Amino acid sequence: MTMTATTSRTTATGAAPTPFTDELPVPPVLRPQQNSQGTGVLRVHARASMVSLHRALPRTPVWAYEGQLPGPTIEVRRDAALRVHWINKLAGPLPIVAVTGPPGSQNEPGRSGASPKDLSGMPAWTAVHVHGAAVGADSDGWPENGVSPGDRSVYTYPNRQRATALWYHDHAMNLTAYQVYAGLAGMYLIRDDEEDALHLPSGRRELPLMLKDINLDQDGEGRFTGRLLHKTELGANEFFGPYTTVNGRIWPYARLRPTVYRLRLLNASNARTYRLVLLDDSGTPVTGAMSLIGTDGGLLGAPVAVPPEGLVLAPAERADVLLDLHAHAGQTLTVVNTAAAPYLGVPAATPPGVPDPAHRLPFPQVLQLRVAPGPAPEPQLPTVLSPTFRRLTHADLPHDHGHRLVMLVKSSKPLREMEPAPDGPGIVRVKGSDGTTAGFRVAAGTWADAATIHVVQDSWEIWRVLNLSGQMHPIHLHLVQFQILRREVYDASGFDPATGEADPPIQHVATLPVPPDEAGWKDTVRVNPNEMAVVAARFADHSGRYVYHCHLLEHEDAGMMRPFVVMPAGIPGMGGGHGH
Structure with missing residues (x-):
């Protein structure tokens, strides 16, 4: 396909809107005003609106925070609590067209050869999650705690975390992929004194x-309509x-x-x-x-x-x-x-x-x-950034830290929480880097299964995520920031996803160093095929029910999401909560 200057229609030669025609917009910034209790307060509305994606295209209907695409950038200071009224003012049907086309059709706009999906009955039901925020469970945007038009959720964000860029987006159960695609997303910046001292560009x-990335709908004459097109291919979602x-x-x-x-x-x-x-x-x-x-x-x-x-x-x-x-x-x-x-x-x-x-x-x-042209003196770039940052090793963790094993599998149970088990039917054996072989069975693998991961508040845990699915999955843990301790490569040629068994055992092949660009604090980790990502996190300050999931949003909506529960220490009957 070749890029041309055509701006009104797409043809078989691959014409498309002319690139580099519109100047980059910068979203407005929302900074909260403090109430009498010293807490910042914002009111953010989810609205239906019309926006311009490109000057040569008709205007596009979207759902967006404050009617802007993307939503306003929320900016706060570290340790300054913020209360946000997330107000659902959406009206009308979901403003996208969804179709399933033949293999290869995702490169093309329009519905030609594709089967439509009926979205007319979908409710304008929203739940807002500030991605990466250390926050109480009642303000995390639990996917089943949505609100309908005319209602609101009021969430409190303590912002007791390092300066960073988070983001907020819709997280409604089974609706996230469509509603984020329709425009419900914006950035959330935390500032602190450590960042200020660096005098970074501002x-x-x-x-x-x-x-x-987006696709665009067309009319029967091949002209762009401006509407967003969610086109997937047969056999993949x-x-x-x-x-x-x-x-x-x-x-x-x-x-x-x-x-x-x-x-x-x-x-x-x-x-x-x-x-x-x-x-x-x-x-x-x-x-x-x-x-x-x-x-x-x-x-x-x-x-x-x-x-x-x-x-x-x-x-x-x-x-x-x-x-x-x-x-x-x-x-x-x-x-x-x-x-x-x-x-x-x-x-x-x-x-x-x-x-x-x-x-x-x-x-x-x-x-x-x-x-622009002009004199350009060589700038003085910082050579030292955060003096409080330190790279974690296994030796830094307390001796009683917990362990979890999660397997990613291409099946009806794609996100499998594993527990130790003796050899027998349905047992998958894993030979680790230490040369020992252990058997595991599935403890849970669907959203409807009971929560099996109960974490003691303020404890450290190591989560091992082993990907046997054949494609990369970005796995996001709510509540925490973690560090990647290592990546390991496994030979899974003996694994049968239908039975969950492995003969010969899934076997460790190599341990990979963590590249420098992945060595910082993370809340989302890429887990490549036949690799295990090993991450360490402290589940500090907050308790309640949270989720972790694949952040390929269509996977999340299709069931690649599971709950975990953080409980204060000392609750009778909860045991140590440290997993296996």
């Missing part, structure tokens, strides 16, 4: 960048759209000066992973201009160079990046995506910037950077 030099939006615009451009910018990157896509590469005018990758200074949970101890192969962001992951443009005065740079869909963690099939329609990447463009 104001117009700090850019929140919400990345999200993940949504991959051909067009990338940044802050709600398709392939925008930004006018920048030859200085340093702070990019607060968020992948808000339903299922698409981005591997971002910066190209110069000639299409050559630019190296050394981007430094990673923070991950999901806040600042690193020191900047990390973005890998030459690109910065990877799975759905829900964030990256705090310094972009140094002093050597690029007067140049036009382009950010492109090189990740195939679905993403398997393998190198790109085509050079950066070259379309790869065979892997659902017909248009790699993301964002154009137009750097």
Whole structure:
């Protein structure tokens, strides 16, 4: 498929809206006013509205917070409590078209050859989750605690966590994929004194960048209608759209000066992973201009160079990046995506910037950077960031920390909580890195199963997530930020997902070092096929019922989500709560 200048219709040659036509918008900022008790208060409305995705397209109906796509950026200070009234003012049917098409059809707009899905009976029922927030269970946005139009939920956020970029989005049970796609998402920034002391780029030099892929509906004449199209393919439920939006615009451009910018990157896509590469005018990758200074949970101890192969962001992951443009005065740079869909963690099939329609990447463009000419003194970038950050090791954990094993399997029970069991029918055997073999059975594997993970409040746990499904899953734990202790590779050739048994046992092959760009605090971890991600977290300060799930939103809605419960220590009958 080739990009052309056509702006009104898509043809068999792959015409599409002209890239880099609209300037990058920056969402407005909401800063709370304090009430008489010293708590900040905000009222945020979910509304139906019309927005412009591209100047050549008809306006698009969306559901969005305050009617803006993306929603306003909420900005708070560390330890300053915030109470938000999330008010459901939605009206009318869900403003998207959903269809299922033949294999390969996700690269194309329009419904040709696709079977429609009837969404007319879906309620405008919403639950809001601030992703990455350490918050009481009653304010976490439990997926079954939705509210209908005219009602509201009032949640309190203590903000007792490090400066970082979180985000808020709809989390209603079985509706999340459609409603986030319809526009219900925005960013949530926490500031603190440690961050202030670094004098990082701010104001117009700090850019929140919400990345999200979309598809577009067409009428019977092949003209764009402006409506969002959620097109999936037969045999798969993940949504991959051909067009990338940044802050709600398709392939925008930004006018920048030859200085340093702070990019607060968020992948808000339903299922698409981005591997971002910066190209110069000639299409050559630019190296050394981007430094990673923070991950999901806040600042690193020191900047990390973005890998030459690109910065990877799975759905829900964030990256705090310094972009140094002093050597690029007067140049036009382009950010492109090189990740195939679905993403398997393998190198790109085509050079950066070259379309790869065979892997659902017909248009790699993301964002154009137009750097103004002029003098560009070399900036002084920080070499030390967070003095309070430290890298965890197993030895840092208390001796009584808990252990959990979760397996990801392509089956009707895709998220399997495992418990130790002797050999026998239905037992999967795992030979670990220490050479010993242990048997496990499924303790729970569907949303309807009772909660089996009960964590003692303020305790540490190690969760091991073993992926036997054949595709990458970004796994998100509510309440906590964790660190990835290690990744392990396994040979699962003997595993039968139908029986849950493994003969020969699933066997450890290698232990992988944690790359520097994944060494910070995280709340979402990419678990690649035939790998085990081993993470450590402290379940501190709050108790109650939470969830963890795959953040491929169609997977979450299809049942790849499970509850866990945090209980205060000392409750009779709860035992140690430390798992296996």
